[in-house]
Amino acid sequence: MAVQQTQVIDVLKTTFVPGLKKMLLSVGMLREVKVLVDKVYIAVTIPKISDEDVAKLKEVITNRLKQIGATEVEIEIDFKKEQKIKYMIAVGSGKGGVGKSTVSVNLAVSLAKLGKKVGVLDADVHGPNVPIMFGITDRPYVNEEKRLIPIEKYGVQVMSLGFLLEDQSTPVIWRGPLVTKAIEQLYNDVEWGELDYMLIDLPPGTGDAALTVTQTLPLKYGLVVTTPQNVAIADASKSLRMFKEMKIPVLGVIENMSYFICPKCGAKSEIFGHGGGEKMSFENGVPFLGKVPLEMKVREGGDKGIPAAAMDEETETKKAFLEIAKKVIEIAEK
Ligand SMILES: Nc1ncnc2c1ncn2[C@@H]1O[C@H](COP(=O)(O)OP(=O)(O)OP(=O)(O)O)[C@@H](O)[C@H]1O
Numbered sequence: 147m148a149v150q151q152t153q154v155i156d157v158l159k160t161t162f163v164p165g166l167k168k169m170l171l172s173v174g175m176l177r178e179v180k181v182l183v184d185k186v187y188i189a190v191t192i193p194k195i196s197d198e199d200v201a202k203l204k205e206v207i208t209n210r211l212k213q214i215g216a217t218e219v220e221i222e223i224d225f226k227k228e229q230k231i232k233y234m235i236a237v238g239s240g241k242g243g244v245g246k247s248t249v250s251v252n253l254a255v256s257l258a259k260l261g262k263k264v265g266v267l268d269a270d271v272h273g274p275n276v277p278i279m280f281g282i283t284d285r286p287y288v289n290e291e292k293r294l295i296p297i298e299k300y301g302v303q304v305m306s307l308g309f310l311l312e313d314q315s316t317p318v319i320w321r322g323p324l325v326t327k328a329i330e331q332l333y334n335d336v337e338w339g340e341l342d343y344m345l346i347d348l349p350p351g352t353g354d355a356a357l358t359v360t361q362t363l364p365l366k367y368g369l370v371v372t373t374p375q376n377v378a379i380a381d382a383s384k385s386l387r388m389f390k391e392m393k394i395p396v397l398g399v400i401e402n403m404s405y406f407i408c409p410k411c412g413a414k415s416e417i418f419g420h421g422g423g424e425k426m427s428f429e430n431g432v433p434f435l436g437k438v439p440l441e442m443k444v445r446e447g448g449d450k451g452i453p454a455a456a457m458d459e460e461t462e463t464k465k466a467f468l469e470i471a472k473k474v475i476e477i478a479e480k
């Protein structure tokens with residue numbers, strides 16, 4: 147009896163994977179389905195399970211497909227590669243525009259300069275800015291295993307949702323389940339290789355994407371970016387609470403735009419007030435990682451795709467990020 151491809155997919159959708167207690171297509175990726183009248187070929191990639199469970203899974207699928215008329219069933223199962231990432235750190239903030247992306251990008255470049263293997267995962271589904279800040283215009287290459295290869299820039303492996311969108315300037319309306327799927331793909335279906343650090347640039351706030359990252363990715367730490375003024379601190383505290391509720395240790399707080407450096411005379415002024423980030427760290431019992439000045443060259447670098455940390459020029463910001471990177475290493479690896 148002829149079998150339809152949709153019938154095969156329905157079977158796969160409703161088959162439990164022994165050992166994982168989840169439906170096949172919710173944990174696995176269907177690489178291929180071929181149906182030739184009553185002969186079926188399936189190739190799937192799933193998380194690692196035992197040989198025994200693989201045999202059981204094949205048996206269940208084969209029996210179910212035979213019930214709907216298949217006479218020959220061939221199933222190829224391979225395993226998702228384990229990502230080897232030592233320290234996965236999500237960079238969050240309570241509100242937008244405080245400099246999460248700037249911090250993620252510059253901290254990543256600084257960690258790489260200190261000899262670490264570093265990746266940045268841009269999980270900002272609503273405004274993936276990381277490609278612009280890194281000045282990346284290429285699209286990632288997909289290997290034979292259908293895995294995406296991150297793009298290397300300034301010694302950092304970069305992957306962003308922005309790379310996968312047809313047109314980065316058209317807003318995409320993401321529903322909750324799509325956000326979850328997209329973020330899982332940016333982690334699971336990317337050939338990250340071995341990394342010491344992965345920084346995950348979150349969208350502002352504690353919405354779907356931030357929650358997905360904290361719930362589904364194996365985070366070691368959360369990191370909070372704030373600006374010095376009181377209102378910003380109140381917002382940033384929400385992000386701190388989210389990490390605490392999810393039982394993710396907070397590596398520390400970074401205060402961005404701490405003081406303004408006049409491009410003409412070099413004078414410093416604390417336009418957003420003073421000491422907010424330090425106070426917040428102290429009150430919440432988490433480390434204070436350092437201050438980043440508000441410097442024109444940083445914004446210009448962000449727009450041009452040359453992060454301050456990657457510039458030849460020795461700016462205050464470059465120095466600040468290098469010091470913060472050293473502190474991050476000291477705390478994360480202690
Ligand atoms: N220390 C700084 N000095 C100068 N400009 C900065 C600094 N930090 C951030 N900016 C600029 O401020 C803008 C917002 O920064 P950024 O995009 O990093 O914030 P964000 O928190 O990631 O924002 P969003 O919430 O939209 O993701 C950018 O144009 C960036 O170049």
Ligand SMILES: [Mg+2]
Binds near residue numbers: 275347348
């Ligand atoms: Mg951002």
